[in-house]
Amino acid sequence: WPAYAxxxxxxxxxxxxRNAVILAHNYMTPEIxxxxxxxxxxxxxxxxxxxxxxxxxxxxxxxxxxxxxxxILSPEKTVLIPDMRAGCSLAASITGExxxxxxxxxxxxxxxxxxxxxxxxKAESDVCCTxxxxxxxxxxxxxxxGTDTVIMIxxxxxxxxxAANTDIRIxxxxxxxxxxxxxxxxxxxxxxxxxxxxxxxxxxxxPASVVKAADFAGSTAAMAAWVRDNKPAKAVLLTECSxxxxxxxxxxxxxxxxxxxxxxxxxRISLQNIYDALRYNRHAVEVDPELARRAKVSxxxxxxxxx
Ligand code: 13P
Ligand code: SF4
Numbered sequence: 547w548p549a550y551a552x553x554x555x556x557x558x559x560x561x562x563x564r565n566a567v568i569l570a571h572n573y574m575t576p577e578i579x580x581x582x583x584x585x586x587x588x589x590x591x592x593x594x595x596x597x598x599x600x601x602x603x604x605x606x607x608x609x610x611x612x613x614x615x616x617x618i619l620s621p622e623k624t625v626l627i628p629d630m631r632a633g634c635s636l637a638a639s640i641t642g643e644x645x646x647x648x649x650x651x652x653x654x655x656x657x658x659x660x661x662x663x664x665x666x667x668k669a670e671s672d673v674c675c676t677x678x679x680x681x682x683x684x685x686x687x688x689x690x691x692g693t694d695t696v697i698m699i700x701x702x703x704x705x706x707x708x709a710a711n712t713d714i715r716i717x718x719x720x721x722x723x724x725x726x727x728x729x730x731x732x733x734x735x736x737x738x739x740x741x742x743x744x745x746x747x748x749x750x751x752x753p754a755s756v757v758k759a760a761d762f763a764g765s766t767a768a769m770a771a772w773v774r775d776n777k778p779a780k781a782v783l784l785t786e787c788s789x790x791x792x793x794x795x796x797x798x799x800x801x802x803x804x805x806x807x808x809x810x811x812x813x814r815i816s817l818q819n820i821y822d823a824l825r826y827n828r829h830a831v832e833v834d835p836e837l838a839r840r841a842k843v844s845x846x847x848x849x850x851x852x853x
Contacts (some may be wrong), residue, residue, distance in 0.1 A: 566603035588767035628819035639721030642666030669840035
């Protein structure tokens, strides 16, 4: 059985010595999330808090685009990611050159870009969004640009799910999250049959048919809040597996049912490599300053919207 306590103690000691904070996404395993996380939450909360912290060092317990976002928002800080290979299928689905071509084809339409993208993609975009504010950002962009059509990249499923909640017409891209695209409406039907009364929650990166069949869809923070507020007797979180592990802590009223899917990128982060990151100052995330300046415009527009 892994000995978590000595590593948790060593990490918490190193954090104090280095004036460091650990940003832990909701998909981190519980020993990371509950054991060493300082700022926990969804992509939106992590971006907001990365911009506000006065720590000298940020360790991103999450994936590369999150660390890059933290570096763009806090260029003077050391931003570390414990494993450089922690990528994302959405971020890998599109490049800055792709966005430049889209812009050339549709020069009058705003480009709303999911934060699950690289800095060069953000730099070519007009405004960022997360799953927690996507409808708000799309409606803001349509108003600002005086248009009824918005380009939203790169998650095709998120774009469709946003389109179902707004009158704005949305053009999208063919990216998908490898965790959420695998759920089906048949999974939801089978769960309801096997577990009568079960409440099904999912993420808007899932196909529209899954969102339609579920009881609730929202960002990871919104799913956690829904379960905490409504305390269902039985719930299934059709998302990454660590979600229900983390939400179940302190929620004895709810029986959490599987299935779930693992994100291989999130799962590259461990207590051991978080310790190594702080101890050996690795792996520092750097963004070219001019690229960061342009990407920050898109992030700042999102962060300036009312919370
Ligand atoms: P949120 O935490 O913003 O809902 O994002 C989910 C996700 O897949 C992040 O990689
Ligand atoms: Fe990317 Fe999906 Fe993994 Fe999030 S869960 S990092 S969107 S592949």
